Amino acid sequence: MFGPGSQFHALFNDPRWALAMIRATVLEAAHPQIGAALLDNSTFVAHPWRRLRNTFTSMQRVFGADDDVRQREAARLNRLHARLRGTDPHDRPYDAMDPGVRAWVVATLFESAVTMRRLSGQPLQPTATARLYAECQAFLALMGDEAGHLPHTLDAFWPYYDRTVAEELENTEAMRIILYRLFDHLPAPPLLTDFPALWATGRSVVGPVIGAITVASLPEPFRRRAGLPEIAGVPTLMQGAYLAAGLARFLPDQWIQAEGITELLTLSPGSDDPRARTVAALRDQVKRAGALIRLITPLPPEPEPSAEDGTVGDGARRSAREFFAEVLDQTGDGYLDWPDLAAMARELSGRLDLDEPEETRLYNAYADWWRELQTALDTDGDGRVSAHEYAAAAPSLAGPALIRVAEVLFDATDSNGNGRIDADEHRALFRTAFHRDTTTTDSEGTYTRSEFITTFLTFMSGRHRTTPYDPILAES
Known part of the structure; x- marks a missing residue:
């Protein structure tokens, strides 16, 4: 069957x-x-x-x-x-x-x-x-x-x-x-x-x-x-x-292979997949043509970033509202509540193909983080966090519960338990190889526990775009 x-x-x-x-x-x-x-x-x-x-x-x-x-x-x-x-x-x-x-x-x-x-x-x-x-x-x-x-x-x-x-x-x-x-x-x-x-x-x-x-x-x-x-x-x-x-x-089989089409549609531009590099090169050519058109017929200047939204003028950072919409609000209903964090845990568990009890540990870590966020940000007591409540507080999210999420995620990714993330384990989670900007401190060129946790916390609290977590939690 x-x-x-x-x-x-x-x-x-x-x-x-x-x-x-x-x-x-x-x-x-x-x-x-x-x-x-x-x-x-x-x-x-x-x-x-x-x-x-x-x-x-x-x-x-x-x-x-x-x-x-x-x-x-x-x-x-x-x-x-x-x-x-x-x-x-x-x-x-x-x-x-x-x-x-x-x-x-x-x-x-x-x-x-x-x-x-x-x-x-x-x-x-x-x-x-x-x-x-x-x-x-x-x-x-x-x-x-x-x-x-x-x-x-x-x-x-x-x-x-x-x-x-x-x-x-x-x-x-x-x-x-x-x-x-x-x-x-x-x-x-x-x-x-x-x-x-x-x-x-x-x-x-x-x-x-x-x-x-x-x-x-x-x-x-x-x-x-x-x-x-x-x-x-x-x-x-x-x-x-x-x-x-x-x-x-x-049509030729390679044109209608569902797996290839699906992967192409969901491929991150930063992936090391050869198809991503080919498309990125084509995209760069189109961008240059578009820049030439804008020089000939200039468009009105875009508004400057608003300090209210937490934008700091660095293109590598998100505003607080952007971070809320792109990362935290996984279900797209305009609020942050438990189903949003459960969706993050579900996505990470699926990528790593976790079994029990590792999957439950990850869900429990996210549940603890949700309780921490709810206590800190739910000012009107309705059981969820609105975009306004989040942007108004613009908190540093690197509390003990979020650090615990990072630790549990590291343990789940480190499938052989040697305390480091090697190339195969990195690809299992991020679906791409190590990038040149990935900092490593050991002679074997692997991702250490402290580096992994720091990168995760930087993404979740510093709201940086240039991390490998964007394709997992932020992109559509």
């Missing part, structure tokens, strides 16, 4: 799968429990490209050939889901470990894959559909969920799906964000951050089109009940988009 011969594995490099994944995510977010969990805990608003890469990496692990990797990933996902529980704005509880909710997530992936093939004029054959459904059931079994939450047979699935769409799905805020606001404010991937005008222009055209196509592909009963607009001509546009994406499969 898993590995290179599976139906799901074949979807990875199918260009149509991108459209199907957006559709499935909308249907997931329309479920009240999933929508609330996404809104409270997910980084899909503030860091969509990171979320894209992490989701794809997780699917690769589950549907890859290595069973040990698959079992480890299932255990990691269960630990992640166990931490996601709370209540929605209507005081209804949500729990990411609810087996019925997890069955719905898998159901949306299955149904969207079937719909993707139908809309592109290549419907799945009955045997392939049955095999895909069996793989969905196998995935839930891998996660440890009891059978029956997803119907046992394919014939029973469609009444279950129709009933859930008609009775349980809602026009949730998370669903509206994905459909309408996510693309409106989607930040540029790391390699395009130097071209905000170009990115904004393309996004303003593509975003509404993708949103309209997604709406047109949703089940009609849900569209009516949720009050989603029906625009003349969009069903034809949707059909054309799926057909065009299907034709892309005839």
Whole structure:
């Protein structure tokens, strides 16, 4: 049911799968429990490209050939889901470990894959559909969920799906964000951050089109009940988009390899990957051309940095408000609270592929830091820290709890326990080799414990941009 011969594995490099994944995510977010969990805990608003890469990496692990990797990933996902529980704005509880909710997530992936093939004029054959459904059931079994939450047979699935769409799905805020606001404010991937005008222009055209196509592909009963607009001509546009994406499969394999495309979109400009250097060289050429244009037609000067925001006039530093928005507010809701720091712990744990108890130690260290921040910064007592509260205090964050976070992160990164971070351990965390500006004090050219902690604290309290932590915690 898993590995290179599976139906799901074949979807990875199918260009149509991108459209199907957006559709499935909308249907997931329309479920009240999933929508609330996404809104409270997910980084899909503030860091969509990171979320894209992490989701794809997780699917690769589950549907890859290595069973040990698959079992480890299932255990990691269960630990992640166990931490996601709370209540929605209507005081209804949500729990990411609810087996019925997890069955719905898998159901949306299955149904969207079937719909993707139908809309592109290549419907799945009955045997392939049955095999895909069996793989969905196998995935839930891998996660440890009891059978029956997803119907046992394919014939029973469609009444279950129709009933859930008609009775349980809602026009949730998370669903509206994905459909309408996510693309409106989607930040540029790391390699395009130097071209905000170009990115904004393309996004303003593509975003509404993708949103309209997604709406047109949703089940009609849900569209009516949720009050989603029906625009003349969009069903034809949707059909054309799926057909065009299907034709892309005839392109050379290296052009449509999902892993390569995902890595390129999420590649940090400072990476030592040869592709990053190539794109950086191209970006420099475009910058020079842009500078020449500005000389010919000068633009109005940009305003000077404001002292109120904590800007010190050094391009290597962030203002307090920038630091809050880019680093601390991981969920993008305008506030700092526990889900933001939990998202940091989740990202670092995922990069290092931590098992218990190392993962729990890192989460506990972040929880202690959150309590320290809450005590120092939550002046109005509402249980969270606003951007104004943070910028007004502009504190030095290097308290005992943050130092403990740095120590625990060092221990987790130092996988062989020799008290130093070598090149392989550095790459596991930062996904890049040592940079020339990395200071080392030992003869072996490794990262010492004190240097690692100092760099982390400098990033978190000094708000410096030029550290390896930017691609992990600040970039989208």
